[in-house]
Amino acid sequence: MDTLSYKTVSANRATVNKEWVIVDAQNEIVGRLCAKIAMVLRGKHKPSYTPHVDCGDNVVVINADKIRFTGNKRAKKEYVRHTGYPGGQRVTTAAQLLQKKPISIVEIAVKGMLPKNKLGAALFRNLHVYAGSEHPHDPQQPKAINLNIIK
Numbered sequence: 001m002d003t004l005s006y007k008t009v010s011a012n013r014a015t016v017n018k019e020w021v022i023v024d025a026q027n028e029i030v031g032r033l034c035a036k037i038a039m040v041l042r043g044k045h046k047p048s049y050t051p052h053v054d055c056g057d058n059v060v061v062i063n064a065d066k067i068r069f070t071g072n073k074r075a076k077k078e079y080v081r082h083t084g085y086p087g088g089q090r091v092t093t094a095a096q097l098l099q100k101k102p103i104s105i106v107e108i109a110v111k112g113m114l115p116k117n118k119l120g121a122a123l124f125r126n127l128h129v130y131a132g133s134e135h136p137h138d139p140q141q142p143k144a145i146n147l148n149i150i151k
Helices: 030-042 094-102 103-112 118-124
Strands: 018-023 059-060 078-082 091-092 127-129
Touching: 018 030, 030 059, 030 103, 030 118, 078 094, 091 094, 094 103, 103 118, 103 127
Parallel strands: 018 059, 059 127
Antiparallel strands: 078 091
C-alpha cells in the first residue's frame, strides 16, 4: 500500500458537526453518568475526535434531582467550597446539596472530568442541566441518547 495516498484528517471549528442530545438522569448513578456525559461533551464517541478542538455535542440533562448515589455517599460525601475570606471553608454533604441545588451535583462532577484549560471551559458551556423534566431546548430538537451503549 502506498503510504502517501492517505492523510490523517484533523477536525477544526468549520468541519465539526455538533448535535444536541438529551440525557435522562433519573435513577442513574452520578459518577457513571457524568463520565459518559463528559465523553460526549468532549466528542470522544465520534470518529472525527480531535483533542484540541471542541468537537463534542451539546448535552441537555433532565431529572437531575432524581440522580442516585451508591453506598452511603448521599450522607457521607462532602462538597468543599471556599468563600474567599479567612476561615471561609464551607462543607456541604451530598444530601444537603441534592435538596438545595440538585443541578450542581451533575455540574461539579462533569466539570471535574473535563480538561482544566480554556477548552474545558468552552466544553462546559455546552452542558445544560435541569432538575425536572422540562427544558427550554425544544427548538434545537435534541435527540435522546442511550449512554449505556457508549463505552
